[in-house]
Amino acid sequence: MNKKSSNKSFHSEREGQIRFFEGLKISTDVELTHNTDGVYKGTLFEFKLTISDINKVLFQAIKYLSHKRIKGEPIPAQILLVALNEENAYLFNSGDFLGDIEEIYAGAASKNNADFNTKIKPDKIDFSNIKGLQHLTEILEIQKYTKIHIDVFDVVGWANHYYTANPKASKSKLFEELRSPKKFKDYIYPWKGKDIDFKYINDLLNDKIRKKELGAFYTPSPYCRKAVELVRRAIKQLPKGHDYIILDRTAGTGNLEEFLTDKRVNDITIDELDRYIDKELKTKYLQNKKDIINTFYSGHLFGDITVGELEKHKTKISIHNYLSDNEISHTIVNTYELKEWIVLNERLGDKVKLIIPPSAHVKEANPLVNGGDALSDHFILGSKVGRMFISKDYL
Numbered sequence: 001m002n003k004k005s006s007n008k009s010f011h012s013e014r015e016g017q018i019r020f021f022e023g024l025k026i027s028t029d030v031e032l033t034h035n036t037d038g039v040y041k042g043t044l045f046e047f048k049l050t051i052s053d054i055n056k057v058l059f060q061a062i063k064y065l066s067h068k069r070i071k072g073e074p075i076p077a078q079i080l081l082v083a084l085n086e087e088n089a090y091l092f093n094s095g096d097f098l099g100d101i102e103e104i105y106a107g108a109a110s111k112n113n114a115d116f117n118t119k120i121k122p123d124k125i126d127f128s129n130i131k132g133l134q135h136l137t138e139i140l141e142i143q144k145y146t147k148i149h150i151d152v153f154d155v156v157g158w159a160n161h162y163y164t165a166n167p168k169a170s171k172s173k174l175f176e177e178l179r180s181p182k183k184f185k186d187y188i189y190p191w192k193g194k195d196i197d198f199k200y201i202n203d204l205l206n207d208k209i210r211k212k213e214l215g216a217f218y219t220p221s222p223y224c225r226k227a228v229e230l231v232r233r234a235i236k237q238l239p240k241g242h243d244y245i246i247l248d249r250t251a252g253t254g255n256l257e258e259f260l261t262d263k264r265v266n267d268i269t270i271d272e273l274d275r276y277i278d279k280e281l282k283t284k285y286l287q288n289k290k291d292i293i294n295t296f297y298s299g300h301l302f303g304d305i306t307v308g309e310l311e312k313h314k315t316k317i318s319i320h321n322y323l324s325d326n327e328i329s330h331t332i333v334n335t336y337e338l339k340e341w342i343v344l345n346e347r348l349g350d351k352v353k354l355i356i357p358p359s360a361h362v363k364e365a366n367p368l369v370n371g372g373d374a375l376s377d378h379f380i381l382g383s384k385v386g387r388m389f390i391s392k393d394y395l
């Protein structure tokens with residue numbers, strides 16, 4: 001076997017990704033955001049420093065694509081797993097995994113990935129040499145997609161995509177597009193169902209203006225911010241080393257979860273802080289870090305400075321006293337209305353620990369989902385039926 005002359009030794013995936021794209025002369029600014037692996041043309045990337053178990057990383061990519069389908073985003077035809085320090089890349093066709101992509105997974109793509117196996121062998125590319133780099137460049141030029149099917153889980157995502165691109169379109173135009181795709185012809189198979197199939201989620205398929213008139217079940221954001229502040233105080237009181245869950249038994253469409261952190265606190269940029277804390281606290285924090293910012297980060301954009309960098313310089317206020325890492329991944333959400341479940345899954349399915357009930361209990365022919373009634377005996381008392389919903393991975 002040919003041994004490579006020198007392997008790389010990146011310390012973070014981010015650092016390796018930047019070098020990887022520089023090597024291929026692709027600008028990282030537009031295509032990849034902070035800490036996401038990202039999509040470039042028809043390729044989904046999954047970067048790791050090293051890859052010892054290809055199946056595990058592939059499954060992570062598949063789960064990511066599964067959520068893209070739910071969100072109504074095109075599925076890149078290629079999956080490229082990149083082992084940055086080993087300088088190897090593994091290329092798969094996402095179409096070979098359509099069945100897996102069209103499954104519904106609860107929780108972050110990076111969790112619980114040990115059980116996936118495939119006999120399909122990837123194309124392995126050694127990019128430590130010019131030939132490999134050229135091959136990669138050719139691959140990355142390809143802009144193809146894998147078509148997916150429309151069903152109750154993804155129809156709201158695709159409807160939103162359609163109305164965003166065609167703000168004036170009506171619902172009948174949407175159905176026309178789903179039945180014989182023109183704008184979506186590379187992305188979806190023609191939908192063969194009847195309008196009535198989606199009768200219980202019909203108002204979710206309305207254009208945006210109509211949808212705003214719904215909204216009876218939304219919790220207003222000042223209330224959500226206050227609730228999150230109180231939840232955080234409780235988290236801070238946990239004895240060191242203890243884990244926690246946040247259980248929202250009547251989560252509706254998930255507004256109460258909107259302001260929970262969905263990444264490590266150190267990876268949040270100063271721009272992004274607005275989403276997680278209120279303006280007053282942010283102003284106080286920035287004033288407190290003013291000298292640090294002026295001395296070390298003058299000329300930097302707030303979108304490029306992370307909390308982690310500011311927190312290297314200790315001052316009176318630490319944002320870690322207010323926020324915890326990935327709070328939403330500790331959250332279990334429940335709802336009993338089909339409509340709400342669909343929105344909840346689209347919005348938070350890839351972030352929360354669990355959605356109750358799981359997708360297998362969601363039937364489009366029923367306005368309520370089976371097992372989501374928070375007032376039922378099995379929900380409150382934890383009868384056998386209730387426990388059955390929680391997979392062993394979470395216990």
Ligand SMILES: C[S@@+](CC[C@H](N)C(=O)[O-])C[C@H]1O[C@@H](n2cnc3c(N)ncnc32)[C@H](O)[C@@H]1O
Pocket residue numbers: 217218219249250251252253254255256334335336337340372373374375376
């Ligand atoms: C005040 S709203 C909360 C909305 C939620 N925080 C949101 O942002 O959408 C109450 C929610 O409880 C749900 N709900 C009412 N009774 C329920 C029950 N027995 N089991 C589960 N959910 C229920 C309703 O469908 C509604 O979404």
